[in-house]
Amino acid sequence: MSKLSGLGGRLYRGETSIEIIGRRRRWYAVSALFILLSLGALSIQGLHLGIEFKGGSSFTVTKAGGSVEDARAAVAAAGIPGEAIVQTIGSDKVRVQTGALDTAQNNAVQDALAAKFLVAVESIDTQIVGPSWGKEITRKALYGLFGFLIVVMLYLAMAFEPKMAIAAIAAVVHDVFITVGIYALVGFDVTPATVIGFLTILGYSLYDTVVVFDKIRENTRTITASSKSTYSQATNLAVNQTLIRSMNTSLIALLPVGSILFVGAGLLGAGTLKDLSLALFIGLAVGTYSSIFIAPPVLAQLREKEPAMQALAKRVNGRGAPAGVTTPAPAHSDERRGPRNQPKRKHRK
């Protein structure tokens, strides 16, 4: 642990530097590949929408030793149209999912299952979703997604810089694509709980990005006043300085989510907890990646296009500083007081 803390110190002073901004093409390529895969999976396989979105009924019978065959026989006896999906959940549950049924048909399925498995009708956990309700849920989910992106973009543009808002949203859109792609690829069920988990993650991914951007802004506030480092170099240093923090915050956020996933998937088998935490877990991982490897490089690229930043880059390179951005200089030297506090520079290449 203290090794990690020591690394934090070296990263902070720029003695150890992980090249992030300079190698942006590499990160972009990795992400582009994932996004292409996601789009491919989406167009070929599509998303596995839960009954909440399509309309349908789900009946869960708790009965030790209940078999899929029995459930199928019961559903067939109830004489409902269409194909039913029957699966076991955990060790003692059988779940039957059907298309949209009316009240009489739902009752018929419940009665048939109750008779087959010798359980009380009241003990069958049932969820019935009407087809128009499913459309409503889908519409709301989409509204929520777009509403969130717009509001947050406006907020970040006000709280930070407009270009930071663009970069942050680019990272979030990246997260959306990859997470949705993973769902399409693996065929996880998408339920309203998944969508909530998903929206929460967008919030969290931004939280992470905000922390990094806050440091970038601090490092670059007076950057044009001196000629010590280019915008990209200063950004790279900021990302390195917040690296340990990002890792810690992500890990701490992942621990509780991992517990929900473990308990939800392992003990309950299926349902709200599993759907929610799976989306959170995948999203958190992708979100952490994008807040380090996507958002800052996009921001640096956007800002480097500004004439003031280009002039700065010319001055910095003209001073004979090492070309490229492999050895960023600390951008906070003007804050130091007294010789005692001078950073050690002997480790620098």
Next chain:
Amino acid sequence: MSTTTKPVKTTGRPARSLAILALVLITLTGLAFVQSATAVRLGLDLRGGTSVTLQPRIAPGENGKVTNEAIDQAVSIIRQRVNSLGVAESEVAAQGSGTNRQIVISVPGDTGRRVVELVGQTAELRFRQVLATAASTGAADPAATPATGVSPEVNAKFAALDCTKAENLQGSGADAPTDTIVACDRAGLTKYILAPAEVLGRQISKASAGLDAQSGSAWYVSLTFNGEGTKAFGAITSRVTALAAPLNQVAIVLDGLVVSAPRINEAIPSGSAQITGSFTQLEAQDLANVLKYGALPLAFDRGEVQQVSPTLGADQLSAGLLAGGLGLGLVLLYSLLYYRGLGLVTVGSLAVAGSLVFLLFLLLGKWIGFTLTLAGIAGAIVAIGVTADSFIIYFERIRDEIREGRSLRTAVETGWSRARRTILVADFVSIIAAVLLYFFAVGGVRGFAFTLGLTTLVDLIVVFVFTKPLVTILSKMNFFASGHPLSGLSAKSTGTLPVAGEA
């Protein structure tokens, strides 16, 4: 609380902040006791029960019918119907706004199917003279005898009507009282052509269930009409008595389906009638209640029905609590391992945040009927991470400041002024997410959004009035100020090079 969350520029008055926080905690605890809010109200998914979401059915061009008044009226009628079940803590509430409103009914326990039947019915009762009748065998029956005095369109509809199809037995209740209609009976065996309605449900003043003394098993619903209804019912019965079958039958139509169509042998001027139709006791009682409280002003579709058995509820509750305990434990373990002494601050802060959230759950349950659902528990668990993140942002900031060469006491202050901003911005994004989720989402999702928003606010309060003041006080202690190896602020753990040897 707003006075204490004001930014502390100087060292502030850490002791005062902590004292105020203690006072708030004690007050909330006292309030909880006084209001006897000793248990968190659990949602149906945690204790078992049935919830039904009703959507107004909007016929084309009838958007304007879904008014706030109509929804409110429907809510109060449904509430009366649900109360007739006698289940404690049942709830009926409207959600959403504009035409996009829903009514959510939650009834604990395993009343299941009865609730679903009871609340969804429009319960539009009408008495219509029968004009024609035919057995419905399944296939469309073009040979069905056309009734005289009925337009060819209605006759054609009658011929085409297939009562064995489920969609014709839904009981839509969309029949206009002034139209001549075709309808099926509830069992799907017989179809009818029916004249315009002559007696309406709102002309009923009383309804009750009764048992036929002779057969001993046939339940019926007896109705008493008001003055207007008595007159109308007397008129229709005296008029049809002399007619030939099937014109001497009066159909009792509930939500567009014929419940029974008795032959009228003599005029009934007494203002009372009975509906028979092979009811069970519960069916007869429920129908009587539905008729007593009147028809809903709108037709509703059952958008979502969820039945959770008490067993599953208990399982979900214990799973939620287990996940919470596990998550909390892991976070505490990690912060102690990584931040050593400072990790204790995390432990304390999470404990304070936890008790605040718990007290708020208790009190909000009393005040605004807040119920904790499984999604809500998940929201609270996720919030553990977000809350702990605020501390990390602050701690890492302090370490950064120490790396800049500042003394601990200065680092605690300068680090705070910078971390504060980051925490505010980041938490605000979380709050935006929670608020949007709350307004866009329906049902269980809102529970998640609510707890996430609430816990994020609590996080802000705790960071400002507990964590920061506590760190300020601790920074004056020798254990932390001297950078003890276990304090989490030693030169080794911040990665600072030994300062003493450098001067």
